[in-house]
Amino acid sequence: HYLQQQASPTRAFIELFSQAIEQWQQQSNYANANDNYNYNESWQHFTQRVNQGLQQLIEQTNDNDTVFVFTSGGVISAAIMQILS
Incomplete structure (x- = not known):
């Protein structure tokens, strides 16, 4: 509903998405359960999992x-x- 109300929904989406990614990348591996924006997996853990998957594929x-x-x-x-x- 928020995006529909914006003058440029595409631009508004890009801004929101960029903010979410930045927040995800800055989140600690041990985020506090009381944090307002707590992701299930930290960016660091995600990238490690991607790298492990690629390494397995190569092997x-x-x-x-x-x-x-x-x-x-x-x-x-x-x-x-x-x-x-």
């Missing part, structure tokens, strides 16, 4: 194999961050 793949991975933008960004250090 299970032969050198000449072609592998396609279909996933969401969050996983893609975590993987790219790992690749680029």
Whole structure:
């Protein structure tokens, strides 16, 4: 309902989404249960899980194999961050 009331719903969504991602990335691994915006998994744990999954895929793949991975933008960004250090 909030987005429908905005002059530019797309721009408003991008702003809200960016704020949510920033908050997720800054959340402590041991967030307080009383925090207003407590995520089920910290950004750090999420990126570690993505990296472990990619490492398992690499270990299970032969050198000449072609592998396609279909996933969401969050996983893609975590993987790219790992690749680029």
